Amino acid sequence: MPDLTTLTATSFAPEHPVIYDASGDIHWQQLLADVAATRASIAARGALRWALFEPDGYRFTVALLALLAEGCTVYLPGDNRAASVAALRDEGAQFCGDFPADAAAAGSVTSPITGAVANPSSPGLALGGELVIFTSGSTGAPKAIVKQLAQIDAELAGLEQQWGGQLADCVIAGTVSHQHFYGLLFSVLWPLTRGRRFCRQRFSDPALLAQHSVQLGQAGQQRVAWVMSPAHLHRLDGAALPWPALRERVAVVFSSGGPLRQAAALVVRAGLGASPVEVLGSSETGGMAWRAQSCSANDSSWTPLPGVQCRASEAGTLAIRSPWLDAGWYNTADAIHMCPDGRFQLLDRVDRIVKVEGRRVALAQVEGLLLQSPLVADGASLMLQRQRQELGAVVSLTHAGQQVLEEEGLAGLTRQLRAPLLAALPATAVPRLFRPCHAIARNAQGKLSQQALARAFEPGTLAHLVALDEPADDALQLKLYVPANLRYFAGHFPQAPVLPGVVQIHWACHYARQFMGLQPAPGDMKAVKFQALARPDTVLTLTLKASGTWLAFQFTSRLGSHSQGRLSLGGEA
Numbered sequence: 001m002p003d004l005t006t007l008t009a010t011s012f013a014p015e016h017p018v019i020y021d022a023s024g025d026i027h028w029q030q031l032l033a034d035v036a037a038t039r040a041s042i043a044a045r046g047a048l049r050w051a052l053f054e055p056d057g058y059r060f061t062v063a064l065l066a067l068l069a070e071g072c073t074v075y076l077p078g079d080n081r082a083a084s085v086a087a088l089r090d091e092g093a094q095f096c097g098d099f100p101a102d103a104a105a106a107g108s109v110t111s112p113i114t115g116a117v118a119n120p121s122s123p124g125l126a127l128g129g130e131l132v133i134f135t136s137g138s139t140g141a142p143k144a145i146v147k148q149l150a151q152i153d154a155e156l157a158g159l160e161q162q163w164g165g166q167l168a169d170c171v172i173a174g175t176v177s178h179q180h181f182y183g184l185l186f187s188v189l190w191p192l193t194r195g196r197r198f199c200r201q202r203f204s205d206p207a208l209l210a211q212h213s214v215q216l217g218q219a220g221q222q223r224v225a226w227v228m229s230p231a232h233l234h235r236l237d238g239a240a241l242p243w244p245a246l247r248e249r250v251a252v253v254f255s256s257g258g259p260l261r262q263a264a265a266l267v268v269r270a271g272l273g274a275s276p277v278e279v280l281g282s283s284e285t286g287g288m289a290w291r292a293q294s295c296s297a298n299d300s301s302w303t304p305l306p307g308v309q310c311r312a313s314e315a316g317t318l319a320i321r322s323p324w325l326d327a328g329w330y331n332t333a334d335a336i337h338m339c340p341d342g343r344f345q346l347l348d349r350v351d352r353i354v355k356v357e358g359r360r361v362a363l364a365q366v367e368g369l370l371l372q373s374p375l376v377a378d379g380a381s382l383m384l385q386r387q388r389q390e391l392g393a394v395v396s397l398t399h400a401g402q403q404v405l406e407e408e409g410l411a412g413l414t415r416q417l418r419a420p421l422l423a424a425l426p427a428t429a430v431p432r433l434f435r436p437c438h439a440i441a442r443n444a445q446g447k448l449s450q451q452a453l454a455r456a457f458e459p460g461t462l463a464h465l466v467a468l469d470e471p472a473d474d475a476l477q478l479k480l481y482v483p484a485n486l487r488y489f490a491g492h493f494p495q496a497p498v499l500p501g502v503v504q505i506h507w508a509c510h511y512a513r514q515f516m517g518l519q520p521a522p523g524d525m526k527a528v529k530f531q532a533l534a535r536p537d538t539v540l541t542l543t544l545k546a547s548g549t550w551l552a553f554q555f556t557s558r559l560g561s562h563s564q565g566r567l568s569l570g571g572e573a
Helices: 028-045 057-069 082-090 101-106 149-167 181-194 206-218 230-234 243-249 262-272 363-370 399-424 450-455 501-516
Strands: 017-020 049-053 073-076 094-097 130-136 142-148 171-174 224-228 250-256 277-282 286-291 309-312 317-321 330-338 344-349 353-356 359-362 376-385 389-397 433-437 464-468 475-482 521-530 538-547 550-557 560-568
Touching: 017 028, 017 057, 028 057, 049 057, 057 073, 057 094, 057 181, 082 399, 130 149, 142 149, 149 181, 149 250, 149 286, 171 181, 171 206, 181 224, 181 250, 181 286, 206 224, 206 243, 224 230, 230 250, 230 262, 243 250, 243 262, 250 262, 309 330, 353 389, 359 363, 363 376, 363 389, 363 399, 376 399, 376 450, 389 399, 399 433, 399 464, 399 475, 399 538, 433 464, 475 501, 501 521, 501 538, 501 550, 501 560
Parallel strands: 049 073, 049 094, 073 130, 171 224, 224 250, 250 277, 389 433
Antiparallel strands: 130 142, 277 286, 309 317, 317 330, 330 344, 353 359, 376 389, 464 475, 475 538, 521 560, 538 550, 550 560
């Protein structure tokens, strides 16, 4: 079988099926014709730097082969948003595929599907050039990674050595975009060079992928290999899919792009009789290792791919050397434990890059964009492990931000903070949950306290401190946000939660002790009045003033006064 660097017009017979499409297979002869037509359009531009974004699997393949046959540098952005287009313009790239209309100002070519029969005199393939893919660095700035075709060929050879026997003549289908390096390798380049058909369509819904796989079997087609992301596997409904029919049709399920939870692996194992094959890798390194989880704790260990050497660096992180990397050892940011048999177990990452539903997110980039908001004085983001992976952000608010929180509540503040982030980041990289605070928790070295950040999202017994005036000896004023997940709301008028009066007294005592060094006695009170109900998602202003042996407190909001009274500090006034 050919590699990319040895692929020619005669690598396959003219009638060899390349792409599976619902309307019928597309054969090698047709692919060559469409590549030749696209090459003519590209050559007319006289440019050697091109950005390619094309959701359609066949159009993408045509354009990619045409560009490489012209010896071009091909940039493969993860999206076609305005920010990505601007960055690609700065690289001097022309645009090919599905880009916004304004990209045409820099020159654009749409991959033509001509339907013409290949001309015997049309130029052969003789692929050259290089690919440039993008990933986030530690600061979140897009990092360009150059991939030479020889590197890709070496990795494809390793994949074929490891799993080629399982795939046989499988049709390759999946949920992962070919604009992602994992999707590019597994869904396009690997099957293309090994003569296997791959689906033109990408299935965003696993249920549709399952339905399509069953239909392939009913039509007498061969088996299917799934190229999946952990995000999609985590959402599989074990009871909803036609597992008995799929067991006959699905040969193997691949997963990459992030950690796969064991529970999700076991759903697939119960349905198909085999666990998903997880591939550990990154855009920088390519594939490094694999595993298949079962109920055994030993299955959490990773086995290096053929040709890959692994060891622990001096810093305790994974270091690898492989034929598809530049010479020398590459140190990753994954802490590991090496096993005696040469396998390893992954521990935590030592940088601030996380993966949310398979997409790499630089927390520093999210925080940098948050700080551009006039509503935010300081901010920190973190990964939250809830029913699904999602990002949260803890924000210290400016005066303008505090006003938005008071007037529009947390939902209004969240909308205003998310809007500019959605314009600059993929949706999965934008925090879904926000928590206000007075100051971001950091240690003496200025590093974020992850435990304190995580606690901001857990049900608690205190409000979130939003603002604090400089305490005087006898007076203090602070603003408190009352979260909806406060423990005191549980069972306390579920249809219309109310902050209990005893909690307000408890808070007055707590903050007097914390910030004023006083010891009020909640059992000895005078002139206590509860004037208006305090509800969730309210900003309360707490005013404390000490006079003699009494501490006066008052809770107010933009709606007026909620409660007030005096607490004994010991002795009679």
